[in-house]
Amino acid sequence: xxxxxxxxxxxxxxxxxxxxxxxxxxxxxxxxxxxxxxxxxxxxxxxxxxxxxxxxxxxxxxxxxxxxxxxxxxxxxxxxxxxxxxxxxxxxxxxxxxxxxxxxxxxxxxxxxx
Amino acid sequence: xxxxxxxxxxxxxxxxxxxxxxxxxxxxxxxxxxxxxxxxxxxxxxxxxxxxxxxxxxxxxxxxxxxxxxxxxxxxxxxxxxxxxxxxxxxxxxxxxxxxxxxxxxxxxxxxxxxxxxxxxxxxxxxxxxxxxxxxxxxx
Numbered sequence: 401x402x403x404x405x406x407x408x409x410x411x412x413x414x415x416x417x418x419x420x421x422x423x424x425x426x427x428x429x430x431x432x433x434x435x436x437x438x439x440x441x442x443x444x445x446x447x448x449x450x451x452x453x454x455x456x457x458x459x460x461x462x463x464x465x466x467x468x469x470x471x472x473x474x475x476x477x478x479x480x481x482x483x484x485x486x487x488x489x490x491x492x493x494x495x496x497x498x499x500x501x502x503x504x505x506x507x508x509x510x511x512x513x514x
Numbered sequence: 515x516x517x518x519x520x521x522x523x524x525x526x527x528x529x530x531x532x533x534x535x536x537x538x539x540x541x542x543x544x545x546x547x548x549x550x551x552x553x554x555x556x557x558x559x560x561x562x563x564x565x566x567x568x569x570x571x572x573x574x575x576x577x578x579x580x581x582x583x584x585x586x587x588x589x590x591x592x593x594x595x596x597x598x599x600x601x602x603x604x605x606x607x608x609x610x611x612x613x614x615x616x617x618x619x620x621x622x623x624x625x626x627x628x629x630x631x632x633x634x635x636x637x638x639x640x641x642x643x644x645x646x647x648x649x650x651x652x653x654x
C-alpha cells in the first residue's frame with residue numbers, strides 16, 4: 401500500500417535524522433535508503449530533501465563535509481551533531497507518545513469493528 | 515553537466531544571494547548523476563534527464579525553503595493576484611457585454627438579441643473559470 405506523502409511529511413525530519421544518525425550519508429544515498437526501506441512505497445524528491453537538509457544545517461542539527469573521492473567525484477556527507485542527537489531523541493519520544501495515543505483510538509476501534 | 519548547472523541556476527534566479535544554496539544543490543545532483551551512470555549504466559545525458567525529471571516540483575522546492583511568515587506572505591500575494599485577475603475579467607466581461615448589446619441593437623433593432631446572448635455566454639466562462647480558481651486557491 402502506498403503511503404500518503406502528507407502523512408509522512410511531518411515526520412520526514414525524523415526519518416532523515418535517523419538515517420544520518422546510523423552513519424554519515426550523502427544526499428542520493430538518503431533518497432535511495434528511504435526507497436529501499438519502504439520497498440518503494442515512499443520516495444522523497446531531491447527538491448524536498450535538499451530544502452530539508454538546508455534547514456537542518458541552518459538550525460545546526462546536522463553538519464556537512466566533503467568526503468574522500470569515491471567513484472569519480474567527492475561527495476558531500478551529512479553528519480548529525482550533538483544538538484541533532486538530542487533533537488532526534490526528543491522526536492522519538494514525541495513519536496512514542498503519538499503512537500500510543502493513536503493506538504488507543506484506532507486499535508480499540510479495530511477490535512470493535514473486527 | 516552544463517544542462518544541470520543551468521537547471522539549478524534557473525531555480526535560483528529570483529534569489530538575491532543564491533551562491534551557497536546553488537553549490538550545495540549542484541553537488542547533490544552531480545552525485546545522483548554519477549550514481550545513476552555507475553549503478554544503472556545510463557549515459558550522462560540519460561542520467562541528467564532522469565535527475566531533472568525526478569527533482570520534483572519547483573514551487574515545492576521554493577515553498578519549503580521559506581519560513582512560516584514568508585509562506586503566509588506568499589499565500590496572501592497569490593490570493594491577491596487571483597482576486598485581481600477575477601476583477602479584471604469581470605469588468606472586461608461587462609464591457610464586452612455592453613459593446614455586443616449596443617452592436618446588436620444598432621444592427622438588428624428590436625429583434626431578440628440571440629447573437630449577443632451567445633457571445634456573452636461564451637465570454638462569461640472567462641470570469642467563471644477565474645472565480646473557480648480563486649475559490650479553490652482560497653480554500654487550500
